[in-house]
Amino acid sequence: MIRAALYLRVSTDDQAERYGLAAQRHALETAAAARAYEIADVYADEGISGAMERRPQLDRLLADARAGRVQVVLTLDSSRLARDVRIWANVVHAFGQAGVRVEYLGLAPDDSPTGDFMRTVLAAASQFERAQIRERTQAGRLAKARSGRFVTGRWPYGYRYADGALRVDPGPAAVVADVFRWVADEGCSVRAAIRRLHGLGIVAPGGGARWLTTTLHRILVNPVYRGTALYNRRRYTPIEGRPTRITRKPETEWVTIPVPAIVPAELWARVQARLRATRGGRPAQRRYLLTGRLRCGVCGRRLYGVPEKRGRGAYRCASVDWLRLGLPRRCGLPQQSVARLEARVWAALVEAFRRPEPLVPHLERRATRRAVADVEVQSARAQLVRAIGRVERQIQRALDLLLDDSAPRPERELRQRVATLEGERRLLAERLARVDAAATDQARQAAQAVTREAAVRSWLQSLPPRLASLDEPAKAALIRACVDEILVQPDGSLTITGVLPIGAPAAAEATPGAVSMEPYPGVTSARPTGA
Numbered sequence: 001m002i003r004a005a006l007y008l009r010v011s012t013d014d015q016a017e018r019y020g021l022a023a024q025r026h027a028l029e030t031a032a033a034a035r036a037y038e039i040a041d042v043y044a045d046e047g048i049s050g051a052m053e054r055r056p057q058l059d060r061l062l063a064d065a066r067a068g069r070v071q072v073v074l075t076l077d078s079s080r081l082a083r084d085v086r087i088w089a090n091v092v093h094a095f096g097q098a099g100v101r102v103e104y105l106g107l108a109p110d111d112s113p114t115g116d117f118m119r120t121v122l123a124a125a126s127q128f129e130r131a132q133i134r135e136r137t138q139a140g141r142l143a144k145a146r147s148g149r150f151v152t153g154r155w156p157y158g159y160r161y162a163d164g165a166l167r168v169d170p171g172p173a174a175v176v177a178d179v180f181r182w183v184a185d186e187g188c189s190v191r192a193a194i195r196r197l198h199g200l201g202i203v204a205p206g207g208g209a210r211w212l213t214t215t216l217h218r219i220l221v222n223p224v225y226r227g228t229a230l231y232n233r234r235r236y237t238p239i240e241g242r243p244t245r246i247t248r249k250p251e252t253e254w255v256t257i258p259v260p261a262i263v264p265a266e267l268w269a270r271v272q273a274r275l276r277a278t279r280g281g282r283p284a285q286r287r288y289l290l291t292g293r294l295r296c297g298v299c300g301r302r303l304y305g306v307p308e309k310r311g312r313g314a315y316r317c318a319s320v321d322w323l324r325l326g327l328p329r330r331c332g333l334p335q336q337s338v339a340r341l342e343a344r345v346w347a348a349l350v351e352a353f354r355r356p357e358p359l360v361p362h363l364e365r366r367a368t369r370r371a372v373a374d375v376e377v378q379s380a381r382a383q384l385v386r387a388i389g390r391v392e393r394q395i396q397r398a399l400d401l402l403l404d405d406s407a408p409r410p411e412r413e414l415r416q417r418v419a420t421l422e423g424e425r426r427l428l429a430e431r432l433a434r435v436d437a438a439a440t441d442q443a444r445q446a447a448q449a450v451t452r453e454a455a456v457r458s459w460l461q462s463l464p465p466r467l468a469s470l471d472e473p474a475k476a477a478l479i480r481a482c483v484d485e486i487l488v489q490p491d492g493s494l495t496i497t498g499v500l501p502i503g504a505p506a507a508a509e510a511t512p513g514a515v516s517m518e519p520y521p522g523v524t525s526a527r528p529t530g531a
Contacts, residue, residue, distance in 0.1 A: 004037035005061055005070040008044040009080045021046060024076050031105050032074055040070045050083035053090065062091075065098040073102045078122045085124050113424040120430070145231040145255040156224050157205040158262050166229070166259045173262045175202055176225060180263045183220060184270040189278055190216050220275060226268035227261030230254050289342045289476050290315065290486060297489035299331035305338060313338035315488075333490055341488075346475060348496060349482060350467050370446050377439045384432045391425045455481055 006028040008021050021044050032039050041064065043057040058081075064070055073095055075081060081102070082088035095102050107122070141151050150166040158176040160169040175197070182188040182196065194211045197204075204211045223230060232255045237245040288305030294315055295302055301318040314335040398418045402411060470478070483498040 001036065001038040002071050003040040003069070004032050004035075004072040004074050005040050005064065006032065006042045007058070007061060007073055007075040007080060008042065009048065009050065009055070009058075010046055011049045024080070027076065027105060028074050037072060037074070040064075050079060050081070051087070053082075053087045058091070062094055062098070065095055065100040068098075070100060073100055075102070075104060077104050077106060085120070089120075113420065113427055120427075142232060142255065145257055148257055150229055150257055150259060151231055156222060156229075157219060158225065159259070168260050168262060172205075176219060176262050179216065179219065180225070180267055180271055183274055184267055187274075190220070190275075217275075220271055223268070224259055225262045226265045227259060229257040229259045231257060288313070288315070288338060289472070289479055290345060293479065293483050294336075294341075294486050294488055296331060296333050297487045297495075298333045301331070303333075303336065303488060315341060333488065336488060341494075344494065345479065345483070345486060345496065348494075349478065352482075353467060366449065370449065373442060374439075374446070377435060377442060381432065381435050381439065384428055384435060388425060388428045388432065391421055391428065395421045395425065 006025065008024040008028070010021055010024075025042060025044075029039065043061040045055045045057040048055050061070075061073065065073070078088055081091050092102055104122075145151050149164065150161070155161045155166055158169055158173040159166050161167070179193050179197070182193050183190070188196070190213055194213065194216055197211050197216075202211075203209070205215060219225070232253055233249060235247045235249050237247070290303075291305060292302075294304075296317040296319070299317065299319050303315040303317050305313055305315050307313050314337060316335045317331055317333045319331040319333075320335075395418060398414050398421065402414050402418070483496060485497045487495040487497070489495075
């Protein structure tokens, strides 16, 4: 008997009403019985978005599939696996690699090109539906804000949301007014105001025992306290394996909402002037030289810089936020000292600039690899064009037979053949579109690479004598231009992918903590190389 795994998922309360876990389980158990499947186990991810690739129960199911414990995955529809076509394709591919078939409740099992096409269409429809839901929700919130109503969510400290409007909460509002007066009239810094709040025993927002500098600073600069709430100020961009990127939108897109003021506009303005003069009691913003270039050698996620006590900083793998990312645990890569890691990478760059002999052949190899990649893409495109032409000729022959009354093959068989060929043609056309998009992206990257390599050739003539005197912004610019990626391993060894032929001495070949350079992006080598 075929052993089947039942996969269930819900993400929001709205979905729970339509796709509740109990309803999904009942429908899947009924379908498994009708198909004579033995249920191996039930895997249910509750409260997790279909836009997330890593989910605890889905990860467990993939592990069981690779271990040979299941033969079929049965789920309600493609949206339960993912609401993103890329993630859906990755998940289905992973099951396919394990020899496990994926079946949906409303779609008969079909391994033909037409079946593949239908499943891809359904996955794309799920992604489109998710985008529409997000778009409608955002449009509704914008319309509400533009009508002058406060958009619910986390309302500011000192207010409460009641009867569809933002209202002043007398107790916390008095604390806010006092803090504004301390800063504007008594010259308190943010930290001094925090010490006073702690001395008075005032509970922090959210019920915390201690006030944070960032929390109080956000209160002091928020225009809501002078009577103007702002909406639609920020753009949130999800990034796989990293915290969501938050950027500020142009002021022309902001929406102002009138709310009850807690402090006069004149007092609020004086506090802003005071904060500008004292920098709000906050330390200067730390810039990290290797931002956007570090990748974890254990899980493949990005590393990002975080400040620590006594002015020191560290680079941490994004998996440290494993709960928010829906991971079973963090990957275990130790955090890296900012000072030591930046010093090692910078030393490798300096060494590469000071021994330029390997640079020209290295750049020539990079150009050769780009040319080979371009030939491969063009070859793949030509094959797809020929395949589409062949299928179109087969379709035309089948249509000619349909119009020929003397044709020996039955009309029904010919129509089925035409439908199958049409599905195959659409699938090939989609692949061709993906290849064309990849070719365009590859051409853009090649143009960027040529520009960067030309800059490196120019710098090689003028930069070495000035390397020791470069400031932090200049160092950051040089790293961005020369380094594509730095892979950090648990033993401290680094593999740098980039324009320069960075290498370590041969004696460091088997030494943990060695620095090596990969001459081409995506090529793996355990050995440091100088070429």
